[in-house]
Amino acid sequence: MPKLCYLDAFSGVSGDMLVGALADAGADQAAIIAAIGSLGVEAQVSFEKVKRRGIGATKFHVLAEETSKHRHLPAILKMIDRGEMPDRAKRNASAVFQRLGEAEAAVHQMPIEKVHFHEVGAIDSIADIVGACVGFELLGATEIVCSPLNLGSGTVNTEHGLLPVPAPATAALVAGRPVYASGPAVELTTPTGAAVATTLASSFGVMPPMTIERTGYGSGTKDFPGQANVLRVILGQASGAAEATTVSVMEANIDDSSPQVLAYAVERLFEAGALDVTLQPVEMKKGRPGTLLRIIATPEYREALVQVVFAETSSLGLRFYAAERRVQAREWVEVETGHGKVRMKVSGLGYAPEYEDCRRLAQSSGMPLKRIIAEANAAYLNNSR
Numbered sequence: 001m002p003k004l005c006y007l008d009a010f011s012g013v014s015g016d017m018l019v020g021a022l023a024d025a026g027a028d029q030a031a032i033i034a035a036i037g038s039l040g041v042e043a044q045v046s047f048e049k050v051k052r053r054g055i056g057a058t059k060f061h062v063l064a065e066e067t068s069k070h071r072h073l074p075a076i077l078k079m080i081d082r083g084e085m086p087d088r089a090k091r092n093a094s095a096v097f098q099r100l101g102e103a104e105a106a107v108h109q110m111p112i113e114k115v116h117f118h119e120v121g122a123i124d125s126i127a128d129i130v131g132a133c134v135g136f137e138l139l140g141a142t143e144i145v146c147s148p149l150n151l152g153s154g155t156v157n158t159e160h161g162l163l164p165v166p167a168p169a170t171a172a173l174v175a176g177r178p179v180y181a182s183g184p185a186v187e188l189t190t191p192t193g194a195a196v197a198t199t200l201a202s203s204f205g206v207m208p209p210m211t212i213e214r215t216g217y218g219s220g221t222k223d224f225p226g227q228a229n230v231l232r233v234i235l236g237q238a239s240g241a242a243e244a245t246t247v248s249v250m251e252a253n254i255d256d257s258s259p260q261v262l263a264y265a266v267e268r269l270f271e272a273g274a275l276d277v278t279l280q281p282v283e284m285k286k287g288r289p290g291t292l293l294r295i296i297a298t299p300e301y302r303e304a305l306v307q308v309v310f311a312e313t314s315s316l317g318l319r320f321y322a323a324e325r326r327v328q329a330r331e332w333v334e335v336e337t338g339h340g341k342v343r344m345k346v347s348g349l350g351y352a353p354e355y356e357d358c359r360r361l362a363q364s365s366g367m368p369l370k371r372i373i374a375e376a377n378a379a380y381l382n383n384s385r
Contacts (some may be wrong), residue, residue: 012188015128025216
């Protein structure tokens with residue numbers, strides 16, 4: 001059966017941690033090694049059982065000889081295409097490398113076809129990305145969800161010298177995704193790990209409702225004193241239970257924008273991905289009347305919504321805080337009224353007609369909106385008996 005895979009990146013994510021975690025969860029190690037071997041890269045790959053702060057985990061090793069060679073993206077994509085692995089693993093691995101190449105091209109301001117990867121770094125990335133994509137296939141993971149990414153902090157040594165964490169490519173890759181920094185002042189999320197997570201994960205946030213079947217832990221190289229340096233993968237079936245998700249709440253007190261401007265801003269915010277937007281009258285300092293603008297959105301839309309607020313209102317600042325949003329499972333049911341079809345949103349014993357459908361039928365038929373809504377409710381109740 002199709003499986004849901006949750007990446008719990010509380011200590012970041014790297015390519016080797018991900019391959020190790022998938023193997024630890026039961027992906028056939030020999031099959032992963034064989035798929036990487038079919039690419040013809042000069043490297044030895046292996047798995048090792050280790051412990052990180054008392055947690056048993058699997059460490060994925062890639063050993064390659066140091067050379068001065070470089071590999072360009074088109075050559076790597078051809079190598080993946082010739083490899084012996086499932087077709088979807090090939091497509092996913094190519095998509096991940098394409099995204100990684102686009103990030104590197106943006107950072108270095110060069111055409112993507114000219115982006116090159118240092119030989120050892122390329123071999124590591126090839127083994128990690130292909131190993132991860134094959135691992136997902138072996139475990140039957142058809143949907144991937146990722147936690148907010150712990151990027152780490154401090155600096156990291158690269159072939160371009162000492163760079164701040166997150167490295168420029170990592171920062172480009174995680175743009176628009178929820179991230180934070182916690183723990184030791186080191187790089188916790190690498191460009192390869194970020195490329196896999198942001199390419200293959202369908203969403204980011206708290207663990208979705210699921211029935212857990214197995215877990216796996218992939219080890220990083222270092223053993224930190226304050227936290228287990230592991231990536232956890234959790235596999236199972238989506239449960240269909242009520243959904244609990246982490247949302248960002250954004251607020252601003254505004255006292256110098258007209259109602260028309262604020263109404264237009266609300267429209268733009270919904271178009272940019274907001275789950276809900278409200279305007280509330282408030283009394284501000286010195287007795288001035290104002291408006292409290294409150295936006296609720298999933299974390300990945302936060303920055304885009306911030307830009308809309310700054311562009312469309314007079315606000316110079318926003319407040320942010322995280323909240324949990326509990327959403328009851330719902331479905332759409334279509335009913336036939338005397339003036340056309342209307343979608344009904346149904347959740348448990350609750351139901352409501354879709355406003356835009358009713359509005360469209362009211363405009364086309366000339367009937368009052370409240371009459372169309374009443375007909376839709378009646379049609380649904382008649383069909384439910």
